[in-house]
Structure formats: C-alpha cells, structure tokens
C-alpha cells in the first residue's frame with residue numbers, strides 16, 4: 645500500500661451545514677484513534693455509493709483498497725480504476741493463497757516472518773469454514789493438529805523460519821530451468837499436502 649499521511653479524501657458536503665466532509669484514515673490520534681468507520685443508513689440511502697466513492701478517490705491518491713463486493717455491484721467501477729476484480733465461487737481457483745507468508749516489520753524496524761501469527765490466522769480461517777459447513781467449532785485436538793501441520797510445512801518441509809531470507813530461494817528454479825535476477829519466493833505452502841493428516 646502506498647502510505648501517504650497527508651492523504652485526505654473529500655467525501656462531499658454535509659447535508660445540513662453544507663460544510664465539506666473530509667476523511668483522512670491516516671491522521672491518527674487525537675483526531676481519529678484508528679481508521680475504522682461504520683457506514684449505516686436505510687436501504688438506498690447511499691452506503692455502497694459512499695464506499696465505492698471512497699475506493700475511487702483513494703485510487704486517485706495511489707492508495708489501495710480491498711472491496712468485498714457482496715452485492716455484486718462494483719465490478720465496473722473497480723475495473724474503471726484498473727482494479728483487479730476476483731470472482732470467488734466454489735470450485736474455481738482464485739489465485740489467492742491464504743497460507744502465503746509475507747515479511748513484516750515490528751515497531752523497531754526489525755523485519756521478520758510471523759509464522760505464529762499466520763498459524764493463528766489459518767486456524768481462525770479454517771474454523772470459519774468448519775462453522776459454515778458443519779455448524780460447530782474446531783476442538784482442541786483439531787486446532788493442535790492444524791498448528792503442528794503448518795509448522796511442519798513451513799519450518800521442516802520449506803525451511804522457513806523468522807528470518808526474511810528463509811522465504812526465498814536463490815536464483816535458479818530447476819523445475820522450469822529459469823534463471824532470475826533477485827530473490828524468488830519459495831513455492832506456495834498450499835501446494836504441499838501433509839500425507840497422513842486428516843481433520
């Protein structure tokens with residue numbers, strides 16, 4: 645994400661006072677303690693329009709937005725601003741890998757890979773799926789099994805640890821015989837399936 649602390653988005657005139665409403669998600673405390681907003685209104689009052697407008701104006705600043713288009717109404721607007729529209733449907737590959745790891749930075753500027761955080765995230769994600777399909781939560785044994793499988797995948801099979809360099813392989817990909825300049829990310833964890841683990 646392009647992070648521009650001066651970014652302030654004009655939302656329009658306020659209905660009663662006609663004064664400008666300007667939203668700056670990055671302004672921080674004491675003006676805004678966090679960038680969360682809650683948009684409420686009766687049906688047809690303009691909630692979707694408000695959020696799509698926010699997305700378009702943010703794009704004009706070079707800022708990225710993830711827009712969950714639950715109503716199937718934003719495709720044209722997203723493509724108009726050169727956004728990537730991803731149709732998520734059962735049975736179709738979407739090209740997103742929830743198990744993918746990224747290099748993160750803590751408040752002291754130390755770069756690291758948060759395998760523990762990813763493990764918690766994946767457990768929560770799988771719990772949502774189990775909840776959706778079986779109307780129950782994962783039990784303790786299942787949670788432990790998922791965590792162990794993930795650690796095994798990341799650490800032992802892929803050799804990925806806290807060190808950002810462990811996320812990459814060097815230069816040559818023998819399978820495709822491709823030589824690249826710079827770092828190449830190790831294969832996606834979702835392409836490996838543990839042999840004997842079932843949940």
Ligand SMILES: Nc1ncnc2c1ncn2[C@@H]1O[C@H](COP(=O)(O)OP(=O)(O)OP(=O)(O)O)[C@@H](O)[C@H]1O
Pocket residue numbers: 685686687688689690691692693694
């Ligand atoms: N600021 C605006 N200026 C002009 N037209 C607007 C504005 N905001 C919304 N509209 C129009 O009003 C209609 C309803 O808006 P929108 O779909 O954003 O409402 P909504 O609150 O999301 O409705 P729903 O609850 O049904 O999802 C749309 O046709 C939209 O284009």
Ligand SMILES: [Mg+2]
Pocket residue numbers: 691692693715
């Ligand atoms: Mg709407």
